[in-house]
Amino acid sequence: MICTLCGREVKDLIEGVCTECFKKRRSLFEIPQVVKIIRCPKCGSYFFRGNWEEIEYEEALLRCVKENISVFSELENEEIEVEIREITEGRTKIIVRLSGVLKGEEVEEEKLTEIRISKMQCEMCSRISGGYYEGVIQIRAEGRRAEEEEVRDVVETIYSLVERAAEKRDKKAFITKIERRKDGTNVYLGSKKLGKQICKKLVEEYGGSFTEAPELVGRENGAEKYRVTYSFRLPRFKKGDVIELWNRVFVVLSRKRGYKCLDLESGEEIICSEESIERAKYISSVSSAPKTVVTYVRGDEMEVLHPISYSPIILQRPSFVDERTKEIRVIVHSDRIYPLPEWF
Numbered sequence: 172m173i174c175t176l177c178g179r180e181v182k183d184l185i186e187g188v189c190t191e192c193f194k195k196r197r198s199l200f201e202i203p204q205v206v207k208i209i210r211c212p213k214c215g216s217y218f219f220r221g222n223w224e225e226i227e228y229e230e231a232l233l234r235c236v237k238e239n240i241s242v243f244s245e246l247e248n249e250e251i252e253v254e255i256r257e258i259t260e261g262r263t264k265i266i267v268r269l270s271g272v273l274k275g276e277e278v279e280e281e282k283l284t285e286i287r288i289s290k291m292q293c294e295m296c297s298r299i300s301g302g303y304y305e306g307v308i309q310i311r312a313e314g315r316r317a318e319e320e321e322v323r324d325v326v327e328t329i330y331s332l333v334e335r336a337a338e339k340r341d342k343k344a345f346i347t348k349i350e351r352r353k354d355g356t357n358v359y360l361g362s363k364k365l366g367k368q369i370c371k372k373l374v375e376e377y378g379g380s381f382t383e384a385p386e387l388v389g390r391e392n393g394a395e396k397y398r399v400t401y402s403f404r405l406p407r408f409k410k411g412d413v414i415e416l417w418n419r420v421f422v423v424l425s426r427k428r429g430y431k432c433l434d435l436e437s438g439e440e441i442i443c444s445e446e447s448i449e450r451a452k453y454i455s456s457v458s459s460a461p462k463t464v465v466t467y468v469r470g471d472e473m474e475v476l477h478p479i480s481y482s483p484i485i486l487q488r489p490s491f492v493d494e495r496t497k498e499i500r501v502i503v504h505s506d507r508i509y510p511l512p513e514w515f
């Protein structure tokens with residue numbers, strides 16, 4: 172076939188001319204000189220076709236170009252590349268490079284364009300900054316004050332659960348605020364549904380229980396709008412607490428599905444139900460137990476020095492103590508001494 176412009180003989184013609192002449196006359200693609208992109212100034216996500224997406228700037232540029240480019244329809248195997256030339260406040264000059272195959276011939280073309288960033292707060296950020304919340308988790312402890320360290324740990328767990336939900340594109344997965352009050356810490360959440368899921372996980376992880384109290388706060392599009400307060404209660408006792416129950420002294424080993432307790436006199440491990448533990452009395456914690464010397468271990472008997480008076484005291488040997496034990500930590504309670512296992 173003969174090109175009507177240059178007269179060359181070629182295999183294929185496009186619009187009556189050869190590829191060479193076609194490229195001189197026409198562009199392979201069109202893109203506006205200025206293209207707008209919407210970015211949330213708070214979290215940096217980009218708005219595309221009704222959705223907010225958390226992507227890198229380079230990826231956003233490419234997405235933006237792909238949505239605004241029109242490519243000559245006969246081009247095959249098209250590939251679009253974006254190269255940043257210059258970034259100034261709110262503007263980025265880029266080179267758009269298009270390559271592909273036209274009638275069996277590899278072709279490439281470049282064009283300069285400018286991306287302008289418009290700022291708009293995304294749905295999630297405007298909710299957060301507006302103080303929006305649907306659920307509150309109150310962190311408390313059953314029959315005692317929750318300790319600082321415990322609360323910090325629970326808050327961290329809540330954070331990671333919220334993060335995990337946000338990764339699964341839950342738009343309401345955010346923490347509005349954390350309030351530390353005299354009676355405990357409250358965590359405000361964007362989603363009440365998530366609040367409940369989190370409380371279930373907290374009970375799985377820490378034991379204890381939670382209650383929920385919904386409150387009608389108004390109407391939205393005709394539907395009643397509720398906020399829910401979840402009161403999560405850490406269990407009465409924690410690992411390492413020494414307690415008295417049924418005239419026996421136990422140390423709490425764990426608290427999943429009831430309390431696993433170790434009898435400090437016999438060394439026997441038992442599981443206590445939540446109901447029976449309610450009658451238990453707190454004595455102390457293993458963390459404050461003093462160390463003392465074991466003078467001898469013989470059969471079912473052992474002798475230790477009283478950690479305060481240093482007088483020798485003969486005790487029944489619990490199963491967790493053996494002949495090799497030379498030093499031991501003890502609990503002193505109502506004139507009696509209770510040895511603690513070494514591994515505690």
Ligand SMILES: [Zn+2]
Binds near residue numbers: 174191193
């Ligand atoms: Zn030609």
Ligand SMILES: [Zn+2]
Binds near residue numbers: 214216
């Ligand atoms: Zn945002």
